[in-house]
Amino acid sequence: MISVLLNKGKEKAVLHQHPWVFSGALQALKTKPQNGELVKVLSQKEEFLAYGYFNDASRVAIRLLSFKEEEIPDENWWRERIKKAVNARTPILNDHNNTCRLIFSESDFLPGLIVDKYGDYLAVQILTTGVEQMKSVILDELQKLTGTKGIFDKGDDKARAHDGLAASEGLLWGELPPDFVQVIENGIKYHINIVEGQKSGFYCDQRENRKILAGFVKGKSVLDCFSYSGGFGLNALANDAKELVAVDSSALAMETLRKNVALNGFDPFKIAPIQNDVNKQLRLFKEENQKFDIVILDPPKYAPSRSALDRAARAYKDLNRLGMQVLESGGLLATFSCSGAVDMETFKQIIAWAALDAGKEVQIIHQFNQPADHPIRSSFPEGEYLKGLLCRVY
Template identity: 40%
Template sequence: MNIKLNAGREKSLLRRHPWIFASAIKQADSDLASGATVDLLSSDGQFLARASYSPISQIRARVWTFNDEPVDKEFFRRRIKSAIELRQMSKVDSHTNAYRLLHGESDGMPGFVVDRYKDLLVLQSTTAGSDFWKEIVADVLVEETGIQNIYERSDVDVRELEGLKPIAGILRGTIDDTSTGLSTSLRLTIDEYNLKFQVDIEHGHKTGFYLDQRHNRHRVGEFAEGRDVLNCFCYTGGFSIHALANGAKSVLSVDSSADALSLLEENITLNNLPAERHTCLEGDVFQLLRKFRDANRSFDMIILDPPKFAPTAAHAEKASRAYKDINLLAFKLLRHGGMLFTYSCSGGIDAALFQKIVASAALDAGVDATIIEHLSQGSDHPVSLHFPEGAYLKGLVCMKG
């Protein structure tokens, strides 16, 4: 089964970028099924890559391999083994028992995200190709990790672009096996830098927890001692717990989800942290930041970790305004010498643009600020040199002069 590209549209594949858009396709076999494996050919018929086919998505093909090799169970076994070895080499498990095991294109597995939470795997499939091979991949994961229990969280909106329905539930094993530590409510407790966090596998964001922020949470803790901290978009309190555990004077955690804040308070109890130094506040972060400004409140440290404002470049302009708004307000609320930990996980906002947005916010706030550190995702979220889109998490640590 073949797809032939328009003349000149093979350049991205020659640079080993794994996506082919619909506009690049000159001719495709008429009987291609959703998720089928196809050969990508140049306009003159030369083999370029082997990929999965999606008849609906604008990303019409995603490359499995640039080599002329079969895509089968043993192919996925090699990719999974390589991903496991990479995590072992980076010693990601030296500080945690929860980390990303498969990270999509950067592990040569487009459409697949697999996170390990102790002795449970959570799998997310987002493309026609990953759905096609999901059962095979699940079998290989059990064989190569020895973990018997896999829960599926393929319930993300991006599946709609592939013509796929949301799916969530047990993929392998059971949820009542005592080896997983799972309760009947699909919660478990993980360890991170000697702290404990409850994870809601069934209803939590992403696969249950923001594993990509692990190192950045630790960095917040290293600077938190004696500071009044404001944690915005706090979710279940990862940054808040690290700040409190490392001697923050006070922590105010803000989120729009009452359920997330309830789990945050449970995490405070779980870690025997001083509840009197912590306050939860439910509400819209944008509105609350303005109220804090109007009330002349101030903080020594502010954390901004908002949701994805710009999933694609098409949303960048609107998202830029939102990022500037919250960063401008944060700069106004920071005391002199205060620290801003600000992040963007939006694929449509690259690192250079994000820095420009934060700089513009500081200028409009009338403050001098210095970047003292650039932050990104952890080593269990690797980035292929040929797939810069994999570097989705951008972080800046700024100090207000």
């Protein structure tokens, strides 16, 4: 195994078990490893620090796997790590919930691997060269542990490109998922399109937050923005919301939402699906003086990196200002950010700016977080990406 030495003073993060070693931390390589190859990481004094897989195509030159010299990340190591991650999700899966994230990359000590379970099928994202080289082992272990009917590759092309990998999508094992796979979350049925849908087809990271918000909707008019396949909206209908207006720019999202309303036997006259850009639609509602008791804002990632933070902050502020302006006085705003670069304190400040611009007063009555199947590793705070606020707006 090739040894890679770190520059003086660059071992601190590794000693704290952070899983990334950046290229600037490496001494000149005497022998260059192949991309994806397992290497031994040593301090400048040649003391053992960790094992990880190497890739000079990425700014993160080494992704660390094991911090014990006797624990070499061989095939058995990968199988045990996968087994631990999958078994940890057992309490989440039951008759009322058959969808969750089984493996969450660095947060499950498996950098570059994401696996989501959707009923009888798995959606996999293989994002790094090291994981790509272990693909056959990963697929074999996932089959054994889950009894899945099929494993579909939902490769994130941008993330793969960062690691020097070509775009990838398609069936990896078993049978191709049907056009619509049925899953259950919080006792609600969903038809989701794994093959054509966004990301891996369904955002199970909002499961607990949907349940919490559903406790406030009885008899209320609800506006669900960026509704996608109806996660928040269907929970609202299941908990006796008076009416639901769902807005999304995607025709597929609107089609899927209608199917999911029918699948659950909800009253189709209580829902108004609108295909439009959310910001444009909110401005229309404002012009028409249309008001709602509850507004849900769950936009896509506005800040994919810290360099985009200023632009994202302005976008979040404008969106939330518009959302506040279509709320009844005393109504509730459930607002979210899935941008890891936006921490909770920054998000609260953005909401405060939006309130000032909207001429509103805001009380934060609850903070939303990501659920147990999206754990936050103590040595990898970057794994905390989803945050939200439930605000009463006057």
